[in-house]
Amino acid sequence: VLDILQDIACASPAAAWERTGSSLMATGNYHMALDCFERAGNQKLVDAAYAHQLIRAAQEEEGARWRQSDSVQAxxxxxxxxxxxxEALKCCLLCGDNVNACRLLRLVPDADASLARSLLRSRGVDV
Structure with a gap:
Protein backbone atom coordinates (compact mmCIF):
# COMPACT_ATOMS: atom_id res chain seq x y z
CA VAL A 1 0.00 0.00 0.00
CA LEU A 2 2.82 2.42 0.82
CA ASP A 3 4.34 1.81 -2.61
CA ILE A 4 1.05 2.74 -4.26
CA LEU A 5 0.84 5.96 -2.26
CA GLN A 6 4.44 6.88 -3.01
CA ASP A 7 3.84 6.29 -6.74
CA ILE A 8 0.93 8.71 -6.88
CA ALA A 9 2.21 11.23 -4.34
CA CYS A 10 4.06 13.49 -6.75
CA ALA A 11 1.54 14.79 -9.25
CA SER A 12 -1.63 12.80 -8.89
CA PRO A 13 -5.02 14.39 -9.56
CA ALA A 14 -7.73 14.41 -6.91
CA ALA A 15 -9.62 11.59 -8.62
CA ALA A 16 -6.65 9.25 -8.24
CA TRP A 17 -6.41 10.05 -4.53
CA GLU A 18 -10.14 9.36 -4.17
CA ARG A 19 -9.82 6.02 -5.98
CA THR A 20 -6.91 5.02 -3.77
CA GLY A 21 -8.78 6.15 -0.67
CA SER A 22 -11.85 4.17 -1.69
CA SER A 23 -9.73 1.05 -2.16
CA LEU A 24 -8.19 1.55 1.26
CA MET A 25 -11.65 2.08 2.83
CA ALA A 26 -12.85 -1.18 1.27
CA THR A 27 -10.03 -3.04 3.02
CA GLY A 28 -10.67 -1.33 6.36
CA ASN A 29 -7.57 0.85 6.26
CA TYR A 30 -9.47 3.94 7.34
CA HIS A 31 -6.51 6.00 8.55
CA MET A 32 -4.68 5.83 5.23
CA ALA A 33 -7.96 6.35 3.34
CA LEU A 34 -8.52 9.50 5.38
CA ASP A 35 -5.09 10.79 4.29
CA CYS A 36 -5.91 10.12 0.64
CA PHE A 37 -9.27 11.87 0.87
CA GLU A 38 -7.60 14.87 2.53
CA ARG A 39 -5.13 15.06 -0.36
CA ALA A 40 -8.06 14.85 -2.78
CA GLY A 41 -9.74 17.72 -0.96
CA ASN A 42 -13.00 15.80 -0.44
CA GLN A 43 -14.30 16.68 3.04
CA LYS A 44 -17.32 14.35 2.81
CA LEU A 45 -15.05 11.36 2.24
CA VAL A 46 -12.70 12.56 4.99
CA ASP A 47 -15.67 12.65 7.37
CA ALA A 48 -16.80 9.18 6.30
CA ALA A 49 -13.33 7.67 6.76
CA TYR A 50 -12.98 9.30 10.17
CA ALA A 51 -16.43 8.07 11.17
CA HIS A 52 -15.45 4.52 10.29
CA GLN A 53 -12.27 4.95 12.36
CA LEU A 54 -14.42 6.01 15.32
CA ILE A 55 -16.74 3.03 14.86
CA ARG A 56 -13.79 0.65 14.80
CA ALA A 57 -12.35 2.29 17.94
CA ALA A 58 -15.73 1.92 19.66
CA GLN A 59 -15.87 -1.76 18.74
CA GLU A 60 -12.41 -2.26 20.23
CA GLU A 61 -13.29 -0.53 23.53
CA GLU A 62 -13.85 -3.10 26.24
CA GLY A 63 -15.75 -2.39 29.41
CA ALA A 64 -16.36 1.26 28.64
CA ARG A 65 -19.90 1.51 27.26
CA TRP A 66 -20.07 5.28 27.62
CA ARG A 67 -16.90 5.72 25.51
CA GLN A 68 -18.30 3.35 22.91
CA SER A 69 -21.52 5.32 22.76
CA ASP A 70 -19.68 8.65 22.48
CA SER A 71 -17.52 7.36 19.62
CA VAL A 72 -20.48 5.90 17.75
CA GLN A 73 -22.49 9.09 18.25
CA ALA A 74 -19.58 11.18 16.92
CA GLU A 87 -24.75 4.34 7.91
CA ALA A 88 -25.57 7.23 10.24
CA LEU A 89 -28.93 5.65 11.06
CA LYS A 90 -27.20 2.42 12.10
CA CYS A 91 -24.87 4.39 14.37
CA CYS A 92 -27.78 6.27 15.95
CA LEU A 93 -29.55 2.99 16.62
CA LEU A 94 -26.39 1.48 18.12
CA CYS A 95 -25.81 4.30 20.57
CA GLY A 96 -29.47 4.76 21.47
CA ASP A 97 -29.89 8.16 19.79
CA ASN A 98 -33.56 7.61 18.96
CA VAL A 99 -34.23 11.28 18.16
CA ASN A 100 -31.69 11.44 15.33
CA ALA A 101 -32.63 7.94 14.21
CA CYS A 102 -36.23 9.13 13.71
CA ARG A 103 -35.01 12.16 11.76
CA LEU A 104 -32.92 9.96 9.48
CA LEU A 105 -35.75 7.55 8.67
CA ARG A 106 -37.03 9.73 5.82
CA LEU A 107 -33.56 9.97 4.26
CA VAL A 108 -32.75 6.28 3.89
CA PRO A 109 -33.97 3.55 1.51
CA ASP A 110 -37.20 1.80 2.49
CA ALA A 111 -35.48 -1.45 3.53
CA ASP A 112 -33.23 0.34 6.03
CA ALA A 113 -36.10 2.52 7.27
CA SER A 114 -38.41 -0.45 7.79
CA LEU A 115 -35.86 -2.29 9.92
CA ALA A 116 -35.09 0.84 11.91
CA ARG A 117 -38.80 1.54 12.52
CA SER A 118 -39.22 -1.96 13.93
CA LEU A 119 -36.29 -1.49 16.28
CA LEU A 120 -37.49 1.94 17.39
CA ARG A 121 -41.00 0.60 18.05
CA SER A 122 -39.51 -2.17 20.18
CA ARG A 123 -37.89 0.61 22.24
CA GLY A 124 -41.26 2.29 22.74
CA VAL A 125 -40.69 5.08 20.23
CA ASP A 126 -43.76 6.07 18.20
CA VAL A 127 -42.69 6.23 14.54
Whole structure:
Protein backbone atom coordinates (compact mmCIF):
# COMPACT_ATOMS: atom_id res chain seq x y z
CA VAL A 1 0.00 0.00 0.00
CA LEU A 2 2.82 2.42 0.82
CA ASP A 3 4.34 1.81 -2.61
CA ILE A 4 1.05 2.74 -4.26
CA LEU A 5 0.84 5.96 -2.26
CA GLN A 6 4.44 6.88 -3.01
CA ASP A 7 3.84 6.29 -6.74
CA ILE A 8 0.93 8.71 -6.88
CA ALA A 9 2.21 11.23 -4.34
CA CYS A 10 4.06 13.49 -6.75
CA ALA A 11 1.54 14.79 -9.25
CA SER A 12 -1.63 12.80 -8.89
CA PRO A 13 -5.02 14.39 -9.56
CA ALA A 14 -7.73 14.41 -6.91
CA ALA A 15 -9.62 11.59 -8.62
CA ALA A 16 -6.65 9.25 -8.24
CA TRP A 17 -6.41 10.05 -4.53
CA GLU A 18 -10.14 9.36 -4.17
CA ARG A 19 -9.82 6.02 -5.98
CA THR A 20 -6.91 5.02 -3.77
CA GLY A 21 -8.78 6.15 -0.67
CA SER A 22 -11.85 4.17 -1.69
CA SER A 23 -9.73 1.05 -2.16
CA LEU A 24 -8.19 1.55 1.26
CA MET A 25 -11.65 2.08 2.83
CA ALA A 26 -12.85 -1.18 1.27
CA THR A 27 -10.03 -3.04 3.02
CA GLY A 28 -10.67 -1.33 6.36
CA ASN A 29 -7.57 0.85 6.26
CA TYR A 30 -9.47 3.94 7.34
CA HIS A 31 -6.51 6.00 8.55
CA MET A 32 -4.68 5.83 5.23
CA ALA A 33 -7.96 6.35 3.34
CA LEU A 34 -8.52 9.50 5.38
CA ASP A 35 -5.09 10.79 4.29
CA CYS A 36 -5.91 10.12 0.64
CA PHE A 37 -9.27 11.87 0.87
CA GLU A 38 -7.60 14.87 2.53
CA ARG A 39 -5.13 15.06 -0.36
CA ALA A 40 -8.06 14.85 -2.78
CA GLY A 41 -9.74 17.72 -0.96
CA ASN A 42 -13.00 15.80 -0.44
CA GLN A 43 -14.30 16.68 3.04
CA LYS A 44 -17.32 14.35 2.81
CA LEU A 45 -15.05 11.36 2.24
CA VAL A 46 -12.70 12.56 4.99
CA ASP A 47 -15.67 12.65 7.37
CA ALA A 48 -16.80 9.18 6.30
CA ALA A 49 -13.33 7.67 6.76
CA TYR A 50 -12.98 9.30 10.17
CA ALA A 51 -16.43 8.07 11.17
CA HIS A 52 -15.45 4.52 10.29
CA GLN A 53 -12.27 4.95 12.36
CA LEU A 54 -14.42 6.01 15.32
CA ILE A 55 -16.74 3.03 14.86
CA ARG A 56 -13.79 0.65 14.80
CA ALA A 57 -12.35 2.29 17.94
CA ALA A 58 -15.73 1.92 19.66
CA GLN A 59 -15.87 -1.76 18.74
CA GLU A 60 -12.41 -2.26 20.23
CA GLU A 61 -13.29 -0.53 23.53
CA GLU A 62 -13.85 -3.10 26.24
CA GLY A 63 -15.75 -2.39 29.41
CA ALA A 64 -16.36 1.26 28.64
CA ARG A 65 -19.90 1.51 27.26
CA TRP A 66 -20.07 5.28 27.62
CA ARG A 67 -16.90 5.72 25.51
CA GLN A 68 -18.30 3.35 22.91
CA SER A 69 -21.52 5.32 22.76
CA ASP A 70 -19.68 8.65 22.48
CA SER A 71 -17.52 7.36 19.62
CA VAL A 72 -20.48 5.90 17.75
CA GLN A 73 -22.49 9.09 18.25
CA ALA A 74 -19.58 11.18 16.92
CA UNK A 75 -19.36 8.82 13.95
CA UNK A 76 -23.09 9.27 13.29
CA UNK A 77 -22.72 13.04 13.14
CA UNK A 78 -19.78 12.77 10.73
CA UNK A 79 -21.72 10.36 8.53
CA UNK A 80 -24.71 12.71 8.47
CA UNK A 81 -22.40 15.54 7.42
CA UNK A 82 -20.97 13.27 4.72
CA UNK A 83 -24.46 12.45 3.43
CA UNK A 84 -24.20 8.77 4.36
CA UNK A 85 -27.59 8.58 6.02
CA UNK A 86 -28.09 4.79 6.13
CA GLU A 87 -24.75 4.34 7.91
CA ALA A 88 -25.57 7.23 10.24
CA LEU A 89 -28.93 5.65 11.06
CA LYS A 90 -27.20 2.42 12.10
CA CYS A 91 -24.87 4.39 14.37
CA CYS A 92 -27.78 6.27 15.95
CA LEU A 93 -29.55 2.99 16.62
CA LEU A 94 -26.39 1.48 18.12
CA CYS A 95 -25.81 4.30 20.57
CA GLY A 96 -29.47 4.76 21.47
CA ASP A 97 -29.89 8.16 19.79
CA ASN A 98 -33.56 7.61 18.96
CA VAL A 99 -34.23 11.28 18.16
CA ASN A 100 -31.69 11.44 15.33
CA ALA A 101 -32.63 7.94 14.21
CA CYS A 102 -36.23 9.13 13.71
CA ARG A 103 -35.01 12.16 11.76
CA LEU A 104 -32.92 9.96 9.48
CA LEU A 105 -35.75 7.55 8.67
CA ARG A 106 -37.03 9.73 5.82
CA LEU A 107 -33.56 9.97 4.26
CA VAL A 108 -32.75 6.28 3.89
CA PRO A 109 -33.97 3.55 1.51
CA ASP A 110 -37.20 1.80 2.49
CA ALA A 111 -35.48 -1.45 3.53
CA ASP A 112 -33.23 0.34 6.03
CA ALA A 113 -36.10 2.52 7.27
CA SER A 114 -38.41 -0.45 7.79
CA LEU A 115 -35.86 -2.29 9.92
CA ALA A 116 -35.09 0.84 11.91
CA ARG A 117 -38.80 1.54 12.52
CA SER A 118 -39.22 -1.96 13.93
CA LEU A 119 -36.29 -1.49 16.28
CA LEU A 120 -37.49 1.94 17.39
CA ARG A 121 -41.00 0.60 18.05
CA SER A 122 -39.51 -2.17 20.18
CA ARG A 123 -37.89 0.61 22.24
CA GLY A 124 -41.26 2.29 22.74
CA VAL A 125 -40.69 5.08 20.23
CA ASP A 126 -43.76 6.07 18.20
CA VAL A 127 -42.69 6.23 14.54
Missing amino acids: AAHLLIRAGRFA
